[in-house]
Amino acid sequence: MSGSLAETFYIKTMGCQMNVYDSDYVAQRLMAIGMSPEEDPGRANVVLLNTCTVRAKPEHKAATFIGRISKLKKRNRDLILGVLGCLAQQEGAEILKKFPYVDFVIGPRQIHDVIEIIKRVRSGEKGIIATDLEQIPSPGKVLEGYFQGRVSAFITIMQGCDNFCSYCIVPYVRGRELSRPPHEIVEEARILVDQGIREITLLGQNVNSYSWSGNGAKWDFPLLLRQVSAVPGLKRLRFTTSHPKDLSEDLIRCFGELQNLCPHIHLPFQAGSNKVLKRMNRKYTREQYMALIDKLRDVRPDIAVTSDAMVGFPGETDRDFQDTIDLVQQVEFDGVFSFKYSDRKGTLAAKFEEKVPEAEKAKRLQILQQIQKQITLKKNQGLEGKIVQVLVEGESSRGGQQSGRTPTNKIVNFDSNINLIGNLVNVLIETGYPNSLRGKLVENNP
Numbered sequence: 300m301s302g303s304l305a306e307t308f309y310i311k312t313m314g315c316q317m318n319v320y321d322s323d324y325v326a327q328r329l330m331a332i333g334m335s336p337e338e339d340p341g342r343a344n345v346v347l348l349n350t351c352t353v354r355a356k357p358e359h360k361a362a363t364f365i366g367r368i369s370k371l372k373k374r375n376r377d378l379i380l381g382v383l384g385c386l387a388q389q390e391g392a393e394i395l396k397k398f399p400y401v402d403f404v405i406g407p408r409q410i411h412d413v414i415e416i417i418k419r420v421r422s423g424e425k426g427i428i429a430t431d432l433e434q435i436p437s438p439g440k441v442l443e444g445y446f447q448g449r450v451s452a453f454i455t456i457m458q459g460c461d462n463f464c465s466y467c468i469v470p471y472v473r474g475r476e477l478s479r480p481p482h483e484i485v486e487e488a489r490i491l492v493d494q495g496i497r498e499i500t501l502l503g504q505n506v507n508s509y510s511w512s513g514n515g516a517k518w519d520f521p522l523l524l525r526q527v528s529a530v531p532g533l534k535r536l537r538f539t540t541s542h543p544k545d546l547s548e549d550l551i552r553c554f555g556e557l558q559n560l561c562p563h564i565h566l567p568f569q570a571g572s573n574k575v576l577k578r579m580n581r582k583y584t585r586e587q588y589m590a591l592i593d594k595l596r597d598v599r600p601d602i603a604v605t606s607d608a609m610v611g612f613p614g615e616t617d618r619d620f621q622d623t624i625d626l627v628q629q630v631e632f633d634g635v636f637s638f639k640y641s642d643r644k645g646t647l648a649a650k651f652e653e654k655v656p657e658a659e660k661a662k663r664l665q666i667l668q669q670i671q672k673q674i675t676l677k678k679n680q681g682l683e684g685k686i687v688q689v690l691v692e693g694e695s696s697r698g699g700q701q702s703g704r705t706p707t708n709k710i711v712n713f714d715s716n717i718n719l720i721g722n723l724v725n726v727l728i729e730t731g732y733p734n735s736l737r738g739k740l741v742e743n744n745p
Contacts, residue, residue: 306334309343311364314351316539317407317502318384320453322349325383325413327442332414341371345379345417350386352468355641361386362398369400379420383410388430388472389644395426403427407473408458411437432474438483441490450692450721451498451535452491456484456523460504462542464569465580465647466612466640469504476504478511481518481526488530497690497721498535498561501527506538507545521549528557534723535690535706539565544582546591554599561706562599563633566591567607571626572619575612578651585626592630603633603707610667611640611660613651620663627671633678633707635671639664672733679709679731686741687711689726691719710735 308329312322325347326336337343346368351357365382372378381403382394388406395401402420405413409429416427436458446452459474460467488499501524503509509520520538528536536559541550543566553560566588570576573584595602608623627635639660642649691703695712701719702712712735713726726738 307337307343308334308345309337309340310347312349313357316453317455318349320455321410324439325410327445331442347381347383350384352386352389365398372400385472391428391430406430408432408434408436446494446496452496453500453502454487455502457503457509468643468646471645478509481511481523485526488527492530492532501538505542507541521553524553528559536560541566543588551594551598562602563708565605569609571623575615575619605634606632608635608637609640610663611655614653615655631674634675637667676733679736682728683731686725686727689724691722693720711738713738713740715740
């Protein structure tokens, strides 16, 4: 690989925000050696797919994409195709066996080796597997100008997970918990803000368990949050994801103390039945979860709470499912990402009996989503007539409007004759919809 400007790359990202961060990391490394990003995979010299394996659906999408690029490789043998991420970690050699046109697979802990591996492929080596979970990822270096023009960015503060929920593959594909040094994270935040970033989201499988010791100091997540919050020029700060069992009183207090910490938390509950929660190995009860919600709302009454919920876990009865519905109706989440349970190879739950039939899972999912849709609509309509602050992110997907988010992470679309991207503006909400808000720009905006 010459590293000349003629080399181009395309990255397709599937899955969570951590995959988005990893794709940005890889893109910056490739651009630092002179490669250029390409929007069309058909015109790229190197095509990379960053994969997810938390549920079955992303796996199917990955297979479809690999098949499409494999057809391009039949016509262009010089095209390099690599698979990154969690599916690459889990399947490894199986991907190479199933898709012979794939040149290499790289797990999340070895993405820093991507340049070296591409060079090896250019030299004639094929079928490279880099899935060592014992490796310590090298720190990311923000490329000058890479985030110019963007409004928000992610920073991964830790890798892996030690919780071993019975249904979850993450500890097996991202490894055990490993926290980044706090000075690296704070410095990365400073660089991002210097490039014009207004909002930063701190990422981890369970940010609440962030822990770092060194130079005679011990850091936990609330301390890190306070340090990042103090970065000059940072307008908004968010974090995800939180595990309820590690949501501390100190972290809850941060919502009342830190001015730029957005009043929004994503706190997955997964199931409303204590019996199911125990089989999931979630290490909390529904009562403990709901007590946390009360504490959060006591500290920050306007806080928005979103969550994850799973239906059809092995052994889930009608009564168990009703417990989930009851919890959703009592808490009244601002939004819930809900999905059907699917077996993940290598997890404990995959061996459980009493599988819920697919038709029953689909029925329960529909019921849950319909109930939550009404709750979200009611909450959004409750904002009608109120003025909210919006961080403008870009053009609305419908076109002709600009779009941004409130501190509570709700999408707002509004008309404007001038480009306000990157600005904090006040918008009067006129209409609340199930998935967004429609408003009018208020005069005398900052």
